[in-house]
Structures are given as C-alpha cells and as structure tokens.
Amino acid sequence: MPLRSIISDMDGVIYRGKQPVPGAREFVHSLIESKTPFLFLTNNSEQTPLDLKRKLDAMGIDRLTEDNFITSAMATAAFLHSQKPGGTAYVVGGGGLINELYKCGFSLSESNPDYVVVGKTKSLNFDMLKKSISLIMNGAKFIGTNPDVIDPSENGFEPACGSILASIEIATGKKPYIIGKPNSLMMTIAVKQLDVLAGETLMIGDRMDTDIVCGLEAGMKTCLVLSGVSTVETLNDFPYKPDYVFNSVADIDWDALRSA
C-alpha cells in the first residue's frame, strides 16, 4: 500500500523547546502544497489546537489550521464518547481537556460521574485529589489523558499527568486507563480523524518507546528522526525498528517516499 498521509509528533520533530527545527517550516509547507492529509499530534492535554497553531505561527511555522492538530485531550474525549455517549465526568485538567469533553457532549459532574478524567493542570490542589479519590472509590471509572510523569519547564522540571495519576492510583489501588502515547489507541483515533487508513500513513517521531512503538502497533509505517531525544545508537536498545530513519524532517523526501 503506497504512503498517502502523515501523522507526526511535534516536540523533537518540528521544534525543540521554543526553537523550530531547521527545515520544519519548509517541510510543513510541502505537505500543504502537495495536499497531503496530515496531523500533528501531542500528548499534552492542556493546550487547544488554536494554542498549538499560535505557538507554531510564533516560531515561523505558519499556514497551519486548527484541523491540523490532535491532542490527547481530543483523543480522550473521542474515546469516552465512543464508550458512553452523553456521559458525565469529574475532570482534573486544563481548559483544553474540559473544552473537548463538552464538544463531545459530555457534562461535568461532581456527584456520581461515570468517569474521573485526569490531565495535567497547574491548578491541581488537595481538594481535587480528595474528590477524585472518593469518586473512584465509589465506582467512577479512572481515565488519564497521557502517561508522561515529568515535563521540562522554564526553570527545571514540573510534574505532568502521570505524576497526578500515580498519586490517585496509590490512594485508591485502581489503575487508570491511559489514552495518549504509547497507547496505540491515540494513533487509531488520529487515523480516523484524518479519514485515512493506518497502512497508508507514516508516523514520524523522535522517541522509539512512544512514537515508533505506537505507530507500529497501530499498523502504520514509521519514521524516526534524530532531531530530538534519539541517536543512531538508541536504535540498538529496542527489539523493534522503524521503517525509516532520518536526521530530521529536512531530510525527508516525501514525494520519493510516496511513490516508492
């Protein structure tokens, strides 16, 4: 099956921190000009597609629209909608997550909700943990947007969704079901949103243990770029390999890959 579409990670692929990866702008423009169906994907559940579009615009990676992004908040909302249309949730998370749940027809509730949904939020407090724990002990199902435990920040590090999930898991003895990478469900939902087939889609990422493994498990073709956390040596540490390895997106000849 020839390649037709692209799903790509962002951090370490098209930017690093606040700096664009050289050639990323041209790569994005070539996808737009060739009318390639594509999505940029992130495990971050705090930001909306509009936030992401503005962030990339500010780096000079322009011409993207909100439709070019999928976040773990969007995937979580789509998954919960498929499980229980019109369900209720108590949410520990940011505006991005709450927004997506509303859009899928969920309502927020603190009394007997179907789900406790947890994403990263800087407004986390003791009362939110207390409520989450009580609701889960009373039977609410426990959902996490993504497993990342720590994120880089301006002056060091900060706890991410996985750290909040861990504290609730320890208190309740219940394990969350986590939607974001490396769960291949995130890829399956992305492929559906793009209305393409997994087998004709290339997953581009900089991490073997998230991007590449979940692209592989979803039945996609995979491409590791070495512009983020991985080096050529990293490949030896894993029992699986990507279909392609490039130094960065600047080295991807998409026209050649599509007609291969």
Ligand SMILES: [Mg+2]
């Ligand atoms: Mg990355």
